[in-house]
Amino acid sequence: MQAWVRAAKEQSDPAKQITGLLLPFTGLRVDEFCHIHGPTWFSWIDADTTETNDGEPPKLKVPSRGTCHKDGTTTPCDNCEDEGEFTTKFDDGRDIPITQTWNNFNRGGPNDFVTQDLGLRELCKSYFAVTRDDIGNKMIRGDGLTENTINKWCKDIAVDAQIGLERGLTEDARFDEQVPDVFPHDMRGTFIMQLIRNNMQRTKLTKYTGHEHVSSLEPYEERVAEETHAREFLDHI
Ligand SMILES: [Zn+2]
Numbered sequence: 001m002q003a004w005v006r007a008a009k010e011q012s013d014p015a016k017q018i019t020g021l022l023l024p025f026t027g028l029r030v031d032e033f034c035h036i037h038g039p040t041w042f043s044w045i046d047a048d049t050t051e052t053n054d055g056e057p058p059k060l061k062v063p064s065r066g067t068c069h070k071d072g073t074t075t076p077c078d079n080c081e082d083e084g085e086f087t088t089k090f091d092d093g094r095d096i097p098i099t100q101t102w103n104n105f106n107r108g109g110p111n112d113f114v115t116q117d118l119g120l121r122e123l124c125k126s127y128f129a130v131t132r133d134d135i136g137n138k139m140i141r142g143d144g145l146t147e148n149t150i151n152k153w154c155k156d157i158a159v160d161a162q163i164g165l166e167r168g169l170t171e172d173a174r175f176d177e178q179v180p181d182v183f184p185h186d187m188r189g190t191f192i193m194q195l196i197r198n199n200m201q202r203t204k205l206t207k208y209t210g211h212e213h214v215s216s217l218e219p220y221e222e223r224v225a226e227e228t229h230a231r232e233f234l235d236h237i
Pocket residue numbers: 035068069070076077078079080085086
């Protein structure tokens with residue numbers, strides 16, 4: 001995760017940068033991510049106030065349903081055409097606070113982490129048109145991303161992050177050489193595992209992931225448990 005965050009922050013294309021940071025820190029499903037719409041999905045309203053109008057941390061507000069703004073129109077895109085509008089998988093709209101820092105556990109010890117700045121709030125505010133002055137894009141890249149583009153960008157960032165050793169490499173027709181076997185949905189797993197590492201209660205965690213049942217978290221809990229064992233081992237040998 002440490003290498004991913006560094007590589008995402010270093011992207012020269014701001015659209016790719018914000019994609020690389022928002023995916024692991026909001027845990028959105030890919031289809032939801034394609035539909036982030038600056039003016040309506042963020043809790044910033046007034047450009048002149050400090051952070052938000054209600055004194056709360058700024059949030060990404062994923063609506064359970066709403067107008068599809070993709071492709072620069074309000075006509076439903078291919079993903080939304082059955083319902084006639086954007087809908088989430090389980091009618092699970094949710095508000096996800098935009099974090100400004102993250103706890104980097106990639107340190108070796110069981111409780112050993114450093115809190116690092118992400119700059120994500122400023123990035124969101126300047127990138128999306130979340131202010132009166134309309135200083136950014138209404139959607140990522142202006143009119144939204146396809147799942148294919150998000151997938152390609154994730155692999156671009158994974159190449160820069162050099163995480164091929166960990167994830168293994170795969171063939172991809174869009175690249176000249178093998179690339180890390182990373183998908184956007186993996187970032188949803190990263191988001192969940194990070195909250196588990198930070199000891200968030202599983203019943204509270206589903207409020208931010210949109211899972212129907214806490215039992216869906218078990219594979220992630222098992223993976224974090226494996227990490228913990230490795231760290232504790234190193235502490236005791
Ligand atoms: Zn749509």
